[in-house]
Amino acid sequence: MIEKNAKIYVAGHRGLVGSAIVRSLKEKGYTNIIGRTHHELDLTNQAEVFRFFEEEKPEYVVLAAAHVGGINANQTYPADFIYINSIIQCNVIKAAHDQHVKKLLFLGSSCIYPKMAPQPIPEDALLTGPLETTNEAYAIAKISGMEMCKFFKRQYGDDFISCMPTNLYGPNDNFNLETSHVMPAMIRKFDDAKKANAPFVELWGTGSPLREFLYVDDMADACVYLLENYSGEQHVNIGTGKEITIKGLAELVKKVVGFEGEIKWNSDMPDGTPRKLCDVSKLHSIGWKEKVDLEEGIRREYEWYLAQDEKDLKK
Numbered sequence: 240m241i242e243k244n245a246k247i248y249v250a251g252h253r254g255l256v257g258s259a260i261v262r263s264l265k266e267k268g269y270t271n272i273i274g275r276t277h278h279e280l281d282l283t284n285q286a287e288v289f290r291f292f293e294e295e296k297p298e299y300v301v302l303a304a305a306h307v308g309g310i311n312a313n314q315t316y317p318a319d320f321i322y323i324n325s326i327i328q329c330n331v332i333k334a335a336h337d338q339h340v341k342k343l344l345f346l347g348s349s350c351i352y353p354k355m356a357p358q359p360i361p362e363d364a365l366l367t368g369p370l371e372t373t374n375e376a377y378a379i380a381k382i383s384g385m386e387m388c389k390f391f392k393r394q395y396g397d398d399f400i401s402c403m404p405t406n407l408y409g410p411n412d413n414f415n416l417e418t419s420h421v422m423p424a425m426i427r428k429f430d431d432a433k434k435a436n437a438p439f440v441e442l443w444g445t446g447s448p449l450r451e452f453l454y455v456d457d458m459a460d461a462c463v464y465l466l467e468n469y470s471g472e473q474h475v476n477i478g479t480g481k482e483i484t485i486k487g488l489a490e491l492v493k494k495v496v497g498f499e500g501e502i503k504w505n506s507d508m509p510d511g512t513p514r515k516l517c518d519v520s521k522l523h524s525i526g527w528k529e530k531v532d533l534e535e536g537i538r539r540e541y542e543w544y545l546a547q548d549e550k551d552l553k554k
């Protein structure tokens with residue numbers, strides 16, 4: 240049971256994931272949430288991190304700060320991805336241990352699983368085969384963070400847990416077409432085409448791959464649920480367990496945006512992996528299920544997108 244006035248530090252509180260976790264904590268009545276921007280506290284600086292924990296003494300920690308990026312950035316700067324993420328995790332997890340933090344939640348990413356993992360992917364597929372090479376450096380850092388939580392629990396009895404959220408979407412998503420994920424990219428393309436009265440929108444690939452999407456506020460709700468109710472050694476997948484083809488997703492986004500033209504598929508562009516779905520039976524057995532269905536989630540994300548200043552989104 241977490242006291243409503245317990246001091247909870249959300250590392251990365253302005254990011255897509257961290258900001259949703261802060262919203263969810265506030266909604267559930269938590270009143271003492273703290274955060275620091277990258278500028279205020281550089282988590283790669285061990286002395287600063289240790290000083291911050293000593294001064295603030297947070298009782299609970301959510302580690303949602305990370306150096307993240309798309310395929311391009313991951314392939315060009317793998318040393319930065321492994322170094323920055325490893326050092327952030329080492330600093331925060333060790334400081335949390337030293338300052339007797341009551342519980343810590345670490346956020347993993349779906350790239351942690353082997354490239355050829357069985358579908359849907361169960362938690363115990365971790366470390367059973369080679370990784371996808373494009374973001375291997377990032378994945379190795381993430382796996383080491385998850386394993387670190389497990390081993391601090393095993394050796395010291397620290398209540399440090401980790402989770403693996405599937406593809407997320409929602410407010411604060413990245414709509415820059417050069418670096419964005421599929422959902423915000425589609426929203427942007429259909430909206431641009433609608434405003435320009437364009438006859439068609441071109442999308443990459445064949446549309447046949449299957450993907451799973453989770454609304455970011457549902458993910459945050461699940462994270463808070465795990466903080467409140469889970470203390471196992473193994474990480475927990477957070478997803479819906481439901482999949483949709485990219486073609487099906489495009490039809491839904493088109494409908495929500497209200498674009499009336501055609502969709503053209505550019506099959507010269509790569510499709511990516513044919514299927515990627517989490518096995519969420521563990522999450523369901525702990526007692527959590529998503530609340531926002533895909534069409535409703537897309538509607539909320541599109542409303543948020545329309546409310547933003549155009550120049551902010553194109554950055």
Ligand SMILES: NC(=O)c1ccc[n+]([C@@H]2O[C@H](COP(=O)([O-])OP(=O)(O)OC[C@H]3O[C@@H](n4cnc5c(N)ncnc54)[C@H](OP(=O)(O)O)[C@@H]3O)[C@@H](O)[C@H]2O)c1
Binds near residue numbers: 252254327
């Ligand atoms: N997005 C997804 O679909 C998804 C899915 C599964 C898992 N995840 C995981 O969730 C975590 C967060 O991802 P996100 O999508 O929320 O990323 P994001 O929007 O880029 O946010 C990252 C946050 O980390 C902070 N940060 C980065 N480097 C820092 C440093 N050196 N010192 C202090 N703060 C630093 C940033 O602070 P500032 O705001 O101050 O710059 C920012 O708030 C990652 O571990 C990611 O793997 C994300």
